[in-house]
Amino acid sequence: xxxxxxxxxxxxxxxxxxxxxxxxxxxxxxxxxxxxxxxxxxxxxxxxxxxxxxxxxxxxxxxxxxxxxxxxxxxxxxxxxxxxxxxxxxxxxxxxxxxxxxxxxxxxxxxxxxxxxxxxxxxxxxxxxxxxxxxxxxxxxxxxxxxxxxxxxxxxxxxxxxxxxxxxxxxxxxxxxxxxxxxxxxxxxxxxxxxxxxxxxxxxxxxxxxxxxxxxxxxxxxxxxxxx
Numbered sequence: 001x002x003x004x005x006x007x008x009x010x011x012x013x014x015x016x017x018x019x020x021x022x023x024x025x026x027x028x029x030x031x032x033x034x035x036x037x038x039x040x041x042x043x044x045x046x047x048x049x050x051x052x053x054x055x056x057x058x059x060x061x062x063x064x065x066x067x068x069x070x071x072x073x074x075x076x077x078x079x080x081x082x083x084x085x086x087x088x089x090x091x092x093x094x095x096x097x098x099x100x101x102x103x104x105x106x107x108x109x110x111x112x113x114x115x116x117x118x119x120x121x122x123x124x125x126x127x128x129x130x131x132x133x134x135x136x137x138x139x140x141x142x143x144x145x146x147x148x149x150x151x152x153x154x155x156x157x158x159x160x161x162x163x164x165x166x167x168x169x170x171x172x173x174x175x176x177x178x179x180x181x182x183x184x185x186x187x188x189x190x191x192x193x194x195x196x197x198x199x200x201x202x203x204x205x206x207x208x209x210x211x212x213x214x215x216x217x218x219x220x221x222x223x224x225x226x227x228x
Contacts, residue, residue, distance in 0.1 A: 015191070015228050017167045018109060019158060021176035022120040023058055024198025027130065029096040030177075033058055033199075036092065037069050040085035046073040058199040059121045059178040061151025093129060099197070101217035106139050109224060115165055118143035119157040119174065119184065141165070153183030158190055173211075173228060175220070182208035195220055 023029045034055055038048040049069045057065035066081050067073070073081055109116060117140060120127055124145045131140070142164055144157040162172060174185035177198020185192035186208060194210040196202050197217070205213055211227070214220035 013113060013228065014171075015114065015173040016171040017115040017117060017161065017165055018173045018175060018224070018228060019117040019119040019161060019190075021059060021174075021178070021181045021198075022118055022122055022127065022130065024177035024200075025175060025181075025195055026098055026102050026118075027096055028099045030055060030058060030199045032092050032096055033089070036085055036088035037066065039088045040066065040081055041070040041073065043084040044070075044073055044077045044081050046070040046077075046081075055199045056178075059152055059176065059180040061121055061146035062123065064151055065121070089126075093126075096130075098133075099217045101221060103135055105217060105221040105224070108221065109228070110139065112225070112228075114228065115141045115167070117141055117161050119152075119161065119181075120144075121146045121152055121180070123147045152178075152180040153187055155184060155188035158184060158188035162188070175224075179204045179208060182210055193220070193223065 020026050037054040042048045054069050057069045127145050150156040169189035172190040174190050174192045177195045178200040182192045192210045194205045194213045196213050196215050212223050
């Protein structure tokens with residue numbers, strides 16, 4: 001079977017392991033997460049952040065993200081704030097789907113022999129719920145979440161994946177939609193690619209040196225097949 005029309009022998013790989021962020025990179029979840037952050041902050045009596053303020057914290061570990069989005073909420077209310085976010089998110093998680101084109105892209109990369117991983121600010125429970133999609137069965141070789149390692153931009157997620165699979169930093173590519181993802185890659189000594197269709201605007205990307213900024217999943221797919 002040919003995948004994406006590519007019938008020739010797989011090219012030599014530049015990157016053995018490709019790690020993807022989840023929300024805003026593979027999953028079209030930014031709008032839902034923004035609304036859930038805003039609702040959670042309002043529930044505990046804080047001033048709901050703007051769309052831009054809520055979008056900025058996507059990709060960070062949950063509690064640091066919520067604390068940054070709600071600076072007027074006192075620390076003693078953080079547990080309640082986290083619980084209200086989870087309440088709203090789990091009510092709406094079935095409204096979230098993968099971006100169009102993600103599944104063919106992942107399948108093509110697997111056919112090329114890349115190790116595919118997820119490095120996400122989601123919790124393990126949240127990622128496991130997302131990965132229950134039958135179409136994703138067996139698609140990823142490994143994953144790390146913020147609640148079991150360290151939140152972005154700390155490099156621990158990528159460091160643990162590199163150690164697990166015996167891959168050196170110069171053979172690892174991080175793909176994400178936020179500056180947090182690009183800083184994670186830089187801190188781990190890895191290359192990165194940014195996507196422009198997720199939570200962050202492209203304004204801060206250039207300073208972090210991504211190899212490419214993809215305007216769409218189709219553009220990301222093509223760049224990875226040609227350059228990864």
